Amino acid sequence: MPAKLIYDWLQAFCTHNMMDVVNNKKQFRFEMLLPGGEYATLDYRWLKGSMVLMHTLVPVSARGKGIGASLVKQVLDYVREQNLNIIVYCPFVAKYMKEHPDYNDLIQK
Numbered sequence: 001m002p003a004k005l006i007y008d009w010l011q012a013f014c015t016h017n018m019m020d021v022v023n024n025k026k027q028f029r030f031e032m033l034l035p036g037g038e039y040a041t042l043d044y045r046w047l048k049g050s051m052v053l054m055h056t057l058v059p060v061s062a063r064g065k066g067i068g069a070s071l072v073k074q075v076l077d078y079v080r081e082q083n084l085n086i087i088v089y090c091p092f093v094a095k096y097m098k099e100h101p102d103y104n105d106l107i108q109k
Helices: 003-018 067-081 091-099 101-106
Strands: 021-024 029-033 039-047 050-057 086-088
Touching (some): 029 067, 050 091, 067 091, 067 101, 086 091, 091 101
Antiparallel strands (some): 021 029
């Protein structure tokens, strides 16, 4: 693999892993601002004190780069820090949690 491709891949990997996720409480979604001004988002609602993770959206131009996984990880870490429970409706979050069972304790019982 040419050095330029490796450099570009590493830069993209490091950039999205360092992007902050913001909880936009007014719109009930977590947002990750991407280079170029687009957002990756994870929408949520509240049900009986649990955060219901509804839908994850990553712009087409940013898909396949691990951005969705980074977003979900940061949201789940936030949920843990806030001592919240979750209900998962989003298939992407469900798949992520299946691959990372260390977050299963967050699921409302």
